[in-house]
Amino acid sequence: MVDALSAVRWKRQQDAVIEVSEHGIVLIVEESACLQAKVYLQRELFVQYEYRARDRPRFGLSLGLFVDCLNTFSAPGSSSCIEIRYPGPDMQLLLRSVDSLDACIYAEIRTRIPDTITWDFNFEPAGSTPINFTVKSAALKEAIDDLEWPGSSIEITLQPTPPAVTLKGEGGHGDLQVDFLYYGTSDLLVAFHCDEEVSNRYKYKFLHATTANLPSNVIKDNRGSKITIGRGGIMKVQHLVSVTRSLTTNLASSAGYQQPSRIAFIEFFLKPEENIDE
Amino acid sequence: MKFKAFLTDNGISLLEKRLLPALDKLDRTCVLYLTPQHTLFLHNLLSSSTVIQSVAQVANPALFLEHRISSQCDDRIALTLDTSLLLRALRSVVTISSSCPVQIKLVKKLPPSTTQPMPFLSFETKGRNSAVIHDVPISKPFSRSQVLELQAAIDSSQTLPKTLVQIPYLNQLMSFMERMRHVGDSLNVGVSKYGDLHLEISTPMITLGTEFQRLLVLGERAEPPAASDPGASPGKRMEVAIQGGDGLMVQVTVKNFTKSLSCHLAKPDCAFYGIEEQSGCLVVVFQFFIPGTRITDKAISLHCRIPVIDTGCN
Numbered sequence: 001m002v003d004a005l006s007a008v009r010w011k012r013q014q015d016a017v018i019e020v021s022e023h024g025i026v027l028i029v030e031e032s033a034c035l036q037a038k039v040y041l042q043r044e045l046f047v048q049y050e051y052r053a054r055d056r057p058r059f060g061l062s063l064g065l066f067v068d069c070l071n072t073f074s075a076p077g078s079s080s081c082i083e084i085r086y087p088g089p090d091m092q093l094l095l096r097s098v099d100s101l102d103a104c105i106y107a108e109i110r111t112r113i114p115d116t117i118t119w120d121f122n123f124e125p126a127g128s129t130p131i132n133f134t135v136k137s138a139a140l141k142e143a144i145d146d147l148e149w150p151g152s153s154i155e156i157t158l159q160p161t162p163p164a165v166t167l168k169g170e171g172g173h174g175d176l177q178v179d180f181l182y183y184g185t186s187d188l189l190v191a192f193h194c195d196e197e198v199s200n201r202y203k204y205k206f207l208h209a210t211t212a213n214l215p216s217n218v219i220k221d222n223r224g225s226k227i228t229i230g231r232g233g234i235m236k237v238q239h240l241v242s243v244t245r246s247l248t249t250n251l252a253s254s255a256g257y258q259q260p261s262r263i264a265f266i267e268f269f270l271k272p273e274e275n276i277d278e
Numbered sequence: 279m280k281f282k283a284f285l286t287d288n289g290i291s292l293l294e295k296r297l298l299p300a301l302d303k304l305d306r307t308c309v310l311y312l313t314p315q316h317t318l319f320l321h322n323l324l325s326s327s328t329v330i331q332s333v334a335q336v337a338n339p340a341l342f343l344e345h346r347i348s349s350q351c352d353d354r355i356a357l358t359l360d361t362s363l364l365l366r367a368l369r370s371v372v373t374i375s376s377s378c379p380v381q382i383k384l385v386k387k388l389p390p391s392t393t394q395p396m397p398f399l400s401f402e403t404k405g406r407n408s409a410v411i412h413d414v415p416i417s418k419p420f421s422r423s424q425v426l427e428l429q430a431a432i433d434s435s436q437t438l439p440k441t442l443v444q445i446p447y448l449n450q451l452m453s454f455m456e457r458m459r460h461v462g463d464s465l466n467v468g469v470s471k472y473g474d475l476h477l478e479i480s481t482p483m484i485t486l487g488t489e490f491q492r493l494l495v496l497g498e499r500a501e502p503p504a505a506s507d508p509g510a511s512p513g514k515r516m517e518v519a520i521q522g523g524d525g526l527m528v529q530v531t532v533k534n535f536t537k538s539l540s541c542h543l544a545k546p547d548c549a550f551y552g553i554e555e556q557s558g559c560l561v562v563v564f565q566f567f568i569p570g571t572r573i574t575d576k577a578i579s580l581h582c583r584i585p586v587i588d589t590g591c592n
Contacts, residue, residue, distance in 0.1 A: 065483055068461070069461075069486060071457060072454070072457040072458055072461075102490060102491050102492050102493075103447075103489070104488065104491075105454065105486075106489070106512055108485040109483070109484050110484065
């Protein structure tokens with residue numbers, strides 16, 4: 001959880017909104033109406049998940065505090081079981097370690113009422129055929145890291161022939177272009193769908209946030225991050241974070257059944273620069 | 279005023295590997311108090327009540343092969359020194375492999391380019407081919423009245439809280455404090471006669487705490503009320519204990535509490551926590567066992583008194 005939540009923590013003081021449903025928990029972070037990130041923690045990730053609410057509860061909290069707090073619970077070298085409960089008597093988020101009867105760690109995080117009008121991206125497909133590509137996470141991160149020096153604006157172009165993705169930055173110091181070419185033998189671009197050329201510019205600051213804090217296991221597993229361009233040039237970046245090596249894994253394997261998928265999904269939505277200007 | 283002694287190997291190892299590294303973390307300056315029976319290292323016993331105080335005492339036979347001490351103040355000598363320099367001198371003398379024991383004595387020497395002789399604690403060791411003398415600068419030894427004042431402060435620091443609870447796993451407490459200390463500056467510490475130790479950092483945004491239950495109790499103890507709710511929150515349980523007169527809670531700085539945990543470098547076997555009502559401080563007594571046994575080693579004692587920033591809710 002710490003890994004997944006840290007991936008959407010791009011600054012120190014950051015407010016997040018948590019939405020709880022029968023399917024799991026979604027944490028949403030936004031930045032100046034240009035960037036939104038969502039972390040999906042499905043109920044299957046939890047040892048036990050009880051949901052007894054009529055409307056999906058939503059509450060705001062400080063992401064930094066939540067992550068630091070979760071970190072306090074996890075002692076190095078030992079797996080700990082934490083109970084997370086909402087709401088507390090004062091609408092707090094309550095956390096409690098449940099490993100030992102004689103020693104426990106607990107926390108109460110104050111929540112706030114989230115803004116009723118949330119800026120929503122309404123991400124819709126750009127046309128009848130999807131425009132997307134899947135690239136190795138490590139390569140994507142490296143390319144975006146490299147694009148730091150040319151400038152504040154990065155142009156991302158997808159072209160069908162020859163199938164390729166180009167990330168280009170033009171700045172005072174010079175230009176830098178990174179090409180991901182799609183051909184059979186390359187395993188860099190895992191998938192590519194695009195039937196007409198699309199090109200959009202994104203603020204580097206926000207583009208960088210989509211890969212800056214990727215947990216090390218995403219880079220190590222190097223599965224692939226999926227990037228989709230939607231209507232109006234809105235870009236969706238999806239990462240998968242493995243959530244394993246916990247007590248539950250041991251329990252699941254000792255019980256002799258196949259453990260359900262232990263993946264947390266992270267999604268970033270990024271508006272192109274033209275839309276921001278509007 | 280004379281002091282001369284030969285350190286035992288165990289004594290050197292106790293000072294060099296355990297006591298001094300811990301004391302150095304508490305505060306660099308300490309008072310070395312030599313008496314015919316004990317050697318004591320004292321921190322802040324005579325200073326203001328906002329800093330952590332500590333008393334480390336070792337029986338002389340555990341440190342010295344033989345020793346001679348004489349002064350006009352009932353053969354007691356007190357002086358101030360820098361623990362890191364003392365540690366450095368000890369580390370330097372142990373590097374010389376020698377069958378001769380390390381000699382330690384009080385000397386007055388004329389440092390280069392001065393006319394006034396200065397007091398030093400001198401460590402001397404002779405190897406096969408070389409000899410090392412390491413002089414640690416010290417303060418002028420305390421006057422008789424200062425020594426008496428110091429002795430009175432030690433005596434009053436021996437008052438123990440009515441209830442002490444034992445923490446057998448210092449490591450757990452340390453790792454918890456390590457991760458918790460950035461949350462806030464002050465820590466609420468509660469101790470109950472039921473054997474509970476409760477630590478909590480509270481800010482307007484978050485309350486983060488840990489609770490240890492069913493700990494070994496020394497002194498006054500009590501049974502938790504039969505009607506108590508086992509599912510109650512740790513804060514609520516401590517509140518009930520305080521209201522029933524079975525618990526005390528104080529607030530100390532996270533910095534001081536964390537500092538006191540550096541005493542683990544002295545490798546104590548466990549620690550006891552208690553709240554001293556009269557002087558209003560959190561007392562931590564570290565217990566040492568005779569190696570290989572569960573019997574208290576009476577030759578070593580170490581305790582800290584952490585000043586309270588607020589009298590708390592009781």
